[in-house]
Amino acid sequence: MMRTSDPRISDPAEPIADFFDAFAALYDDWARGLHSRVASRLVTLSAPTPGEDCLDVGCGTGLVANAVASLVGPRGTVVGLDVAPGMLRRARDRSRSEGLRNTVFEHERVSHRLRFQDGLFDLVTLGTSLAFLGDPLAVLTEARRVLRDGGRIALSLRRRSLVTPAQEAFFGWLEELTAQHWRAIPRPQGSRSPLGEPQTLRRLLLEAGFGEPVTTMLATGSQMPSASAWIDHMTWSGPWPWALLTTLGPTERGRLEAALGREMERMGDEAFHYTDAFTFAVAPTA
Numbered sequence: 001m002m003r004t005s006d007p008r009i010s011d012p013a014e015p016i017a018d019f020f021d022a023f024a025a026l027y028d029d030w031a032r033g034l035h036s037r038v039a040s041r042l043v044t045l046s047a048p049t050p051g052e053d054c055l056d057v058g059c060g061t062g063l064v065a066n067a068v069a070s071l072v073g074p075r076g077t078v079v080g081l082d083v084a085p086g087m088l089r090r091a092r093d094r095s096r097s098e099g100l101r102n103t104v105f106e107h108e109r110v111s112h113r114l115r116f117q118d119g120l121f122d123l124v125t126l127g128t129s130l131a132f133l134g135d136p137l138a139v140l141t142e143a144r145r146v147l148r149d150g151g152r153i154a155l156s157l158r159r160r161s162l163v164t165p166a167q168e169a170f171f172g173w174l175e176e177l178t179a180q181h182w183r184a185i186p187r188p189q190g191s192r193s194p195l196g197e198p199q200t201l202r203r204l205l206l207e208a209g210f211g212e213p214v215t216t217m218l219a220t221g222s223q224m225p226s227a228s229a230w231i232d233h234m235t236w237s238g239p240w241p242w243a244l245l246t247t248l249g250p251t252e253r254g255r256l257e258a259a260l261g262r263e264m265e266r267m268g269d270e271a272f273h274y275t276d277a278f279t280f281a282v283a284p285t286a
């Protein structure tokens with residue numbers, strides 16, 4: 001959950017929706033198509049079959065939902081929910097251009113309840129969306145409720161523990177910048193980082209009423225050529241870095257680049273190295 005005590009933030013989901021709306025045009029191709037690769041792995045692991053009914057929570061541009069829709073075929077259905085209108089627009093456009101008639105995309109902020117009746121779906125997917133939701137455990141419990149017996153949940157989440165020393169140093173820095181900043185930067189209350197750790201995710205899924213999950217991971221990474229390229233990349237790593245880094249004027253940005261360059265120089269071969277790692281889990285209804 002985001003801080004709500006700050007009167008300037010009227011709805012805790014607003015900064016998240018703003019971030020994803022700004023990201024929508026770049027999202028599918030960002031970082032050499034990272035999101036498309038992660039979504040495609042999730043779809044493969046979730047193994048949709050013809051005639052199944054699916055719910056995709058935090059569907060974004062529809063990378064998962066539309067791929068699932070083509071696998072479940074005309075006898076199956078897919079409902080996609082998202083809080084960011086710009087992401088939803090792309091999901092609908094993709095569906096139309098692929099000639100899919102079995103998808104419905106709805107604007108909805110999911111916090112802890114799902115508005116569907118019990119046992120309506122065969123598959124619930126959450127493609128890197130769980131960490132953004134108000135109460136992740138409550139949403140998983142709801143996902144179990146709306147699934148039929150014999151159904152399954154499939155999720156992907158960023159695995160934060162695999163970040164490099166360069167990323168750790170950079171995000172430590174962002175913490176300091178945030179503390180000094182003139183603007184109250186919206187942040188989740190309590191860290192969501194552990195959610196992508198396989199043991200944490202397993203515990204939550206069992207607690208929510210699912211059976212033993214199968215987990216796997218995908219890790220990729222690269223090295224940035226400069227401080228400027230690094231900051232441009234990290235700007236899109238989440239709502240918090242985006243909200244902070246896009247407020248920097250040219251002078252502040254120049255100072256940050258210079259300081260970052262000096263810090264990275266001290267790291268030798270580790271300089272400007274980053275990883276993007278994801279955990280996937282598929283769990284049956286218990």
Ligand SMILES: C[S@@+](CC[C@H](N)C(=O)[O-])C[C@H]1O[C@@H](n2cnc3c(N)ncnc32)[C@H](O)[C@@H]1O
Nearest residue numbers: 020058059060082083084109110127128129132
């Ligand atoms: C990282 S994107 C993932 C999109 C897509 N599932 C995929 O795998 O490419 C996370 C999505 O969750 C959506 N989201 C975040 N908080 C949400 C909420 N409370 N309710 C509904 N959608 C939300 C965002 O708008 C964004 O589109």
